[in-house]
Every structure is written in C-alpha cells, then in structure tokens.
Amino acid sequence: MTDYDLTPGTIHRGLGFIARWPGIVLVIPSDPVHDRAAEELLAALGPEPAPTEVAQVVHEALHNGQLRTAGYLAMAAGGPLAMVSGAIEILSDGVQQFSGTAGLVKQQVNATDRLTMRATNLTKATEPVPPYDLRRGIAPGAGITLGSLQTRRDRPVTPPRPDQVRNEPSVREPQPAPDPVAVPFRSLTLFDQTGPVTHRPALPVARPALAADDVPNRSGARDLAPAEAPGSGNQVAMVHGILCSRAHFNNPGAQFCIACGIAMVHVTHNLVPGPRPTLGMIVFDDGSTFGLDRSYLIGREPHTAPNADPAPLTIQDNETLSRRHAEIRLVDWSVHLIDLESTNGSFIWDPDSERWNQLPPHQPVVLDPGATVALGRRTFVFESVTQQ
C-alpha cells in the first residue's frame, strides 16, 4: 500500500490554501470572503501541528460556520481517512469517489497510484501542475494530488458505468440523518391533480425589431420587451430612453446601442417611454449572480414575498450580514445602493484611494458599473452592459 504521507504532493492551481504536515493534508478552497478565516485557522495551528489537532480545529471551524468548505486526508493504519465538507471532492486514480457538496462526509479511501482532494469547481486550468510539489508546509492552491502523476499515468482509467456506481456507506457528521419516518413532513401529490390548475399564457415568440424603414412613429420600443417582470406579477417600470436607428430602446446616455451595437451619435435624442431593460447584474464572491431587472432587499433573512418590490435576496452568511442589510434600488436608469443601518456596514471600494468607503445609513449612493461592494464579509461586483 502506498504511504501517502511520503509521496509527492502535486498542487492544483486555484484560490485557496493547501497545508501538508506529517500525517495530514488539509485543503481549504477559498472564496475570497473566507480567506481571513482560513488564514487565521492556519496561523493558529502553528508550524507542525498534530493530525488530531488539525482535524479537531477544522471540524470546529466548519461547525461554527467560520469555514464553509474544507477537506483533509489523515493518514491512518487502514489507509487514508478523508473528510470533505462543501464544494470539495476526493478522487482515487482520477475517479471521483465522493464530495462534500451535500454535507460533511468522512470515510476511508484508497487508490492504486494517486489520491486527489480538490475544489469541485476546477476546470482545465487547474489540473495538477507538476513543478509544484508540496511536502511540508502551506501553499496556495485549490487542491492536491498525492502520489505519482507519472508512472502509470497513461493507463486509461475507466469510470464505473452509472448502474455500477454504489456509494459506500459514509459516516456523516456532526449527526447522522434523523430516522426518516420520525420527523413529520408535509407533501402534495402531483400525478392525480384534482384541484384547479392555473392557466398561464404561452411564452412570447421573439420577433425581430422593426427595420429602420418600417418604423412609422419611432415608438415601437414598447412592443420589444415583455411587459411583465419574470416570475412576478409586477409591471415593469417605464423609463424614458432613446431609440437607435433600428428602433432598439437605449439609455439616453448610451453611445452604442445595447442590442445591435450601432453608434448612437447620429440619432436624434428624442426621449420616448419604454419598459426598462435589465440594468446589469451583481456577481457575488461565490459566483452567485442576480439580474438587475428588479430591486432587491439583501440580507440574511430579508423576509419579503418573492414577487414583492424589492425582491428578497437571501445571502446565507454567518452573522456578518444583518437580517436586512442593504437595498439595491433601480431608479430610472441608475442602480442605487442603500445601507439599512446594518451592524457591520456596507462599503464601496474606491480604487483611487484603495480604501473601502462606508455608506451612511439610509442614504442612496449611485453604483457605477464595475463597482465593488462589501456587505459584512461578503462582496459583490456590479456589472452592466446598459451603462458604459
């Protein structure tokens, strides 16, 4: 049996930390927000902690929410013991064994050539990079492969057919799932519907915008977008904008048409009413993305109805976000951020002074495209195509 404590440890590039000490390997893929927690945890462990101490500290950090994603491989007599929680997976000889996506999993693993523990969001760029061989200490990266990449690398690895895949019984912590029947549940059958079923109109079939010659009164923009916000009963706000020469509706300040890219310099800047298009999107540090076709109330528990205005935007965060932290409010063509007297504050990054500027509570601030915003320890970026 390979002693994975002695083999090369090839790093997978990516954001996060890898730590390797005698008897244990730790991977903490970072989302930028939790960097500090990972750094603090690694600093607290000191230069060469005992495997049991590492395991204990990691379990505590996962339990109290300090970390969301972490995994370790601890060397044990019967083979390495793997623990994964969050978006992190274990591979034996390149074949996925299990991941922590659905909750913490802890079980023994083995492999012929190599064991991999890595963030599950890896793609091409973060295959193992041979020159980086971590034997002891801490390095940046989002995964590690223990064992040889070279010797039997060419041998094809056949993944098991789906009907052959069986999950090994796994130990789940902190508590095994409750007895399924003991916990009450409510349910509704869907195959023998007797109640009234709501009727919805068919989705509209997209039609090309009117050609320039066919535009009789230059107000055709009203027909070009759906009149209702998706998934909500709300009317879309009407705003004033200008039409490009092909009758696409644009921000009055636009230099190029957002729909066809044509230059707007020659159009007459007559303002016409039209439904407001999506003003861009906000992209959170973990990749979750929300379209700015509506206003949002952001917080841990915003508690508004989903089709309310503003719509709830729930961010699951461990106490650095207030229940109702901030509001994103669409006003005509601009996007406003309003801090709702949050405990830890709302901040906008100022690239010139390289500082976070805190928003005074309840005072709307206009977000410029590209703005980076911090709410508690979470961050997002406002991206926009309609406002350059």
Add this chain to the structure above:
Amino acid sequence: MQGIADYEFVHLLGEGGHGSFWLARCPARLSLGLDYVAVKTLAHHGSDADFERLSMELQHYSSVTSPRLVQLYEVGLQGDILYYAAEYFPDGSLTQPARPFNRASVLAAVADAALGAHALHEAGISHRAIKPSNVLIDGPMAKLGDLSLAQVLSPGQTLTGLENLGSIEFLAPELIQGESGSRATDIWALGATMHRVLTGRPIYPSVPDDSPLEALRFLLSQPPTLNDSLRPDEHQVVAAALATNPLDRPPTALDFAKMVSDLAHYYAQAEPL
C-alpha cells in the same frame, strides 16, 4: 442522507448546484405500484412559504401533458428540506447513457427534449436548466427532466455559484446578463446540449476559473467555438441555436426539434443500426 419523508434512499444518483438526486424506494403510501423513484432534495433551506411556491410551480409543470416530460409524483417538505419525487430512468441520461448510442439516436433524443421544452413554452414555462444530464433515456424515447427552480426560490438569481461554471455553456448570454428565461434561452441550451453530446466538448474551450467575475466577463465577450467534428448540416443547426442575438435563433423549440429530427431521420436511413 438515508432518506426523506418515507422515502428510503438506495444511493446517490447525482449532485448539482441546486441539490442532490437519489434513487429511492417508492413508498406504498403513494399506490404507484413502482419499485423505485428518483428523489431530488434541494440545497435551499426551505420554509412553509417556499413549499407553497414550489408546489404551485410544480403543479403547473405537472399540468403540462407531454410524453417528453418527466412525470413528477410528489413535492414535500421535511424540516427545512424541500424535495420532490419523479420518474426514475435506469438507462440514465445523455451524459452517461447506460447503453451505446449512435448518432441518429443521440439526435432523436435531443429532438425529444426540444419537444418537451416546446410543450413547457406553450404553457408559459421556461425550463432554464436544459443540459445533457437532464435529457433522460426512456426506452426508444427521451424525456426532459428537472426544470430549474432557482427563480421560484430565489427570484432574479441567474447563477447559483461557482459549482455552476461547469454547466455555464448551457446558459444563453442574455440569461447570464440577467434577462429572464425565454423560448430563446432554452433553444440556446438545446443547441449547446446537441453540441456537447455530439462532440463531447464544451462550446467555450477555456473558461477562466479563478474568479466567477472573470468567467462571466469572458463568456460575455466570446462567441462560442464549435468543434470541427460536427458534420456540416449539424454545424448549421447548432450555430443557429447558438446565435448571440436571440432573434437569430430558431423562433420556437418546435422549429429546432424539426431541424434536429430531420438530421436524425437522415442518419437513421443512411446508417442503419
């Protein structure tokens, strides 16, 4: 997990950004006469209000009668875990079909999925999650399953997180930019699905994965790259569905289904099994 409600889990079928799929024993309570069902448990922490909304959405989905849509049996809430039970397909999905598929049957499956999508569109639903793993093999036919519930549980959300970067090619650019799901966004996803199952390659060969923002910026600045192994007539169909401007795509999923099934028939005649 060992089970949910009175469903006993046999093993995990797959995991996605929104939850996990389990093979489960069908409870006798439902009187369905089935041994197994597929149960999806959602990652979203559910409340009673979420259950009401989910039920309404899935009831509406279930009212659409099409042989090309996966049948749902039940929706439920236990603790804060939302789940629903659906038909189980032992033959797997287009990602990993349990039996070999020739080009004609792959195309026929994509056409079936498009017909399922069209039935949803006519009932006012956009699927928003069409990809090879959601095209399920049912004997000689395929069915479209597992529509995205992100809009129901978290309105306005277009991407749930980094885990989704692997399937980002199935999201139309306008969907990434925050527009709502439409016929055209599902047609894009059908085109990307067809490309993926025929070539085995993604339409964006190298998405930066260091940060979600960089990945999104890259996708929005790049047209897809179609793989050379597509045959010319396939290339034409895929390229039409993957047009950057939604207005340049086939107007309905039914139009797309016809284009694909014409190809499938042609191959079926040219290359008999």
